[in-house]
Amino acid sequence: MTIVRVSLLAVALLLSTQVMAANSQQDKMKSCNADATAKSLKGDARNTFMSTCLKATASAPAASMPATQQDKMKSCNADASAQSLKGDARKAFMSTCLKK
Template sequence: MKNTMIVAALASLLVCGPALAAETAQQSKMKTCNADAAGKTGDERKAFMKECLSAKPAKAATPQERMKACNAQATGKTGDERKAFMKECLSNKAGS
């Protein structure tokens, strides 16, 4: 009888586990949006929260997109200055 209860409890954790993780992410997003909405009231707050909570995370830039952006920023630089700038810019994972 004890083994059956333990197996049932573990099975319910396996089924509910992903849902609990998603809920935690949503709660985190809600906390962040609430903090960002400080000072807003009424319709302004409602509109802000709707936009904030529906926003998707920013997509990471591809290597080609980073190269294009860095090349554009390096306009006017030459030689070692350009080489150093490109190295620094391309190592930035956020895509500057």
Template sequence: MKVFAGAIALVLPMLLQPALAATDQQNKMTVCNKEAEGKKGDERKAFMKECLSSKPKVSEAQKAQQDKMKSCNAEAKGKAGDERKKFMSECLKKG
């Protein structure tokens, strides 16, 4: 009986975890459903298809940071270890 109880204690959390954690797609579905309120039929279908297939929007600040990272990364070619870390830190701090 102890073995059975022990097995259940080990397996139960694994079985419940997927039910407790919402996936990104489920979150996206919730947001799209809320935004689609008032739409019906083909209009709603088209909206949901577009909404669910769209990628997250990147803000201007995020875009600028990504561009800075690409630029610094390109300049850091040939550097390794601490030298690269120091260079990247200084490069990314530049305005």
């Protein structure tokens, strides 16, 4: 009888942990989606942003800047494309964005 109770308790703990992890991923998806919508991103720019946002760890929230220069360049380029910037306006935007 005790073995059955311990087994049921172990299964319940395992399932609750998986549910919490799923909720965490769902919350992250909602947050990233809301951020992308707020920035009015569409197409490839949105896909790039969502990918970067969803890969962010708990220690590095989605609102923080990308860790590497290459990631920063991709993010800034996607934002500039989303805003349809060209010429000097794009250069100025990229310069400011990369300095952050």
